[in-house]
Amino acid sequence: SIVNVGSVGLFRYSRIFQRTGQQIPTKVACIRDRDLVPANTPDDMQGHLDCSGDMSAEEVAKHVAGLRTEDDGNVRTFVSDHWTLEYDLAAASWPLATLMHQAVRSAVASKTIWPTEERIAALDEQARQEVQQWKEDGRSLTDVAIDIYKPLRLNRASKPVAAQHAARVLLDTPIEDEDLPAYLVAAFDYLCMPEA
Incomplete structure (x- = not known):
């Protein structure tokens, strides 16, 4: 449990x-x-x-x-x-940084009204592309994790709602032990x- x-x-x-x-x-x-x-x-x-x-x-x-x-x-x-579960997940690996960015972006969008499936899919794709660009730009995972975690830390999104979105994204995200x-x-x- x-x-x-x-x-x-x-x-x-x-x-x-x-x-x-x-x-x-x-x-x-x-x-x-x-x-x-x-x-x-x-x-x-x-x-x-x-x-x-x-x-x-x-x-x-x-x-x-x-x-x-x-x-x-x-x-x-x-x-x-390092800090918190959410930050540490984002800082652990690029697959988890992507997953957490998708979850947090969707949690921010869910703050006032639950987004449609189409809106969530668009947010997921935008977040995936943004993390890919950060990686290509040579940014460190620790710097990226700060940006990803910021909306949760500053109460712009709910941690439980971000966890719900992370669970949703995790269903289609292959994660290995070394990513954790x-x-x-x-x-x-x-x-x-x-x-x-």
Whole structure:
């Protein structure tokens, strides 16, 4: 099962699966944002978050370890590689950058009224062409991911609606393990691999 806990703390829910002594035999993977902005993040997107570029490797490691302090029993927390799930997906690979740009563009268009199938198809194609042009222009995935994530960060689109569109696009998008952020692969491995 995938459970969206919204902005409520993950551990209010994961504690249900934590016991002293014998554990409930259900693995729980908590997907958590790192909430440190990358070095190239514009001021209007940084908000109150610290910048990982201004921190030492030890400070970043300590921050990430602090996000896992509630792990116990079969509950494990998998912290995003860079910032948030949406940003990290866009920064992970060109196929995911395309998928996320299509999802976010459609979410922006869905803010006031749900677009027609024709409008969504046109938005998907425009987004695909734009990402292809960025790639041909030699832009880095991290810079592209900032542009893709910006409407979500600045509340110009809904993250849940973007997730709906991402799920729609994913149905027709071949994604390989190497396209995914490493922490998501680790979370799926934890959940799906049999005990050794």
